[in-house]
């Protein structure tokens with residue numbers, strides 16, 4: 244490999260799934276104003292990566308082809324662009340790349356300083372790379388949308404977390420238990436022990452009748468639902484909510500958006516809240532610190548070498564990951 248080329252995995256059109264990914268050699272990117280060049284050590288996948296390839300965010304993303312997917316990375320700074328103040332070559336970091344540029348399935352990537360945080364030695368590259376989208380989404384849903392204070396102040400909140408074994412759900416359970424919460428969680432039978440070990444107070448197998456009905460085994464009504472699964476209708480949530488209960492839906496489809504509008508228009512006390520994560524550097528920094536302190540962990544589903552990125556891609560599309568899928572250059 245010439246010195247200025249790197250191995251990367253990209254796709255050049257919508258569709259194609261794992262078979263649509265191509266291994267290529269492309270120039271190592273150059274950091275521009277306020278950017279750092281990273282030698283990547285780990286990248287985690289998120290469902291949005293393959294949803295973009297599928298064309299679900301068309302015409303906004305990807306902005307152009309070919310596109311190197313992957314936004315959640317950990318690595319080492321090897322060069323800084325003009326204007327970078329807080330990083331030097333040799334620093335270990337976690338970063339979230341922009342969806343517009345992508346770049347995570349590669350040996351090197353450029354990240355904005357504004358979404359790059361320091362990674363202490365206690366936090367492995369894989370643990371760090373798991374955090375950006377999944378961790379920030381869990382954090383925002385709990386603190387901003389559900390109003391939970393992670394310092395245990397405030398009254399106890401009864402929470403339901405659906406798909407607690409997934410990338411977002413596993414962080415949501417752990418973060419929720421930093422606050423004053425009672426957590427009911429749903430997952431498949433094979434992950435019930437894991438989800439309990441993350442701190443859930445009670446766990447439901449979503450394939451049983453009570454699990455499908457989201458019924459709390461202790462009879463609680465939920466003040467908030469962090470809804471990380473898909474395909475559950477309002478009519479299933481509604482009887483399980485407390486008087487002012489909210490469903491925070493992180494994958495709102497047409498039916499959820501209709502419910503959102505209807506509940507607003509009718510001044511319903513029970514609400515559906517669609518949520519899109521807005522990345523914030525200070526929150527990513529907070530999550531990395533929690534991992535360092537042993538208060539949060541990244542459950543790792545599997546690790547795949549970059550040379551087999553299509554296996555990781557297929558695993559994410561299948562929708563049965565337990566925690567985060569990691570690709571390592």
Ligand SMILES: NC(=O)c1ccc[n+]([C@@H]2O[C@H](COP(=O)([O-])OP(=O)(O)OC[C@H]3O[C@@H](n4cnc5c(N)ncnc54)[C@H](OP(=O)(O)O)[C@@H]3O)[C@@H](O)[C@H]2O)c1
Pocket residue numbers: 289290291376377380405406407408409410411412429430431432434449471472473492493494518519520521559562563564565566
């Ligand atoms: N709004 C935002 O900004 C935002 C940000 C991040 C993610 N998201 C979206 O949030 C969703 C979850 O993301 P993720 O990264 O957590 O996905 P993920 O890691 O792919 O989730 C997979 C997990 O979900 C479990 N699961 C699937 N259906 C379930 C159900 N009905 N009940 C209980 N568990 C179920 C699976 O368990 P089994 O294997 O046992 O089936 C598996 O462990 C995706 O749609 C993603 O696009 C949105």
